[in-house]
Amino acid sequence: xxxxxxxxxxxxxxxxxxxxxxxxxxxxxxxxxxxxxxxxxxxxxxxxxxxxxxxxxxxxxxxxxxxxxxxxxxxxxxxxxxxxxxxxxxxxxxxxxxxxxxxxxxxxxxxxxxxxxxxxxxxxxxxxxxxxxxxxxxxxxxxxxxxxxxxxxxxxxxxxxxxxxxxxxxxxxxx
Numbered sequence: 001x002x003x004x005x006x007x008x009x010x011x012x013x014x015x016x017x018x019x020x021x022x023x024x025x026x027x028x029x030x031x032x033x034x035x036x037x038x039x040x041x042x043x044x045x046x047x048x049x050x051x052x053x054x055x056x057x058x059x060x061x062x063x064x065x066x067x068x069x070x071x072x073x074x075x076x077x078x079x080x081x082x083x084x085x086x087x088x089x090x091x092x093x094x095x096x097x098x099x100x101x102x103x104x105x106x107x108x109x110x111x112x113x114x115x116x117x118x119x120x121x122x123x124x125x126x127x128x129x130x131x132x133x134x135x136x137x138x139x140x141x142x143x144x145x146x147x148x149x150x151x152x153x154x155x156x157x158x159x160x161x162x163x164x165x166x167x168x169x170x171x172x173x174x175x
Contacts, residue, residue: 005112060123095128126171131162
């Protein structure tokens with residue numbers, strides 16, 4: 001597999017929506033209600049992603065995609081922290097790789113590119129939120145240098161309350 005990471009463009013909306021839904025349905029099986037996961041529809045997500053991609057304002061806000069042979073296999077979204085941490089903190093708002101491509105290095109490539117993009121946007125540190133019960137993702141984040149910072153919150157998905165924990169890391173000085 002030859003992974004290439006680039007900035008997403010509006011034409012990527014359908015591919016990102018497909019990866020987003022497939023990943024949620026696989027990664028969150030047993031963590032979120034099955035009826036909720038079964039009801040996710042990539043067609044309904046396309047318009048949301050098209051709006052997100054049109055509204056990108058690099059360098060502080062945008063989406064990256066990972067491709068293999070021109071096919072989008074993952075994405076990562078960055079933005080200023082939504083937690084009121086101040087202007088020096090960015091956020092990895094999302095990072096997902098198609099389940100068929102797990103373990104191929106695509107996630108690491110996306111993470112490296114997202115960290116570089118956050119640092120390049122002038123952020124000194126970054127945060128991300130993850131379901132507390134998502135052991136696989138938590139291992140991935142820890143291996144990439146992220147650590148829990150003690151913050152937690154609850155969110156609702158499909159009528160069920162789930163706990164999320166926040167991870168944080170310092171960012172390298174921009175090159």
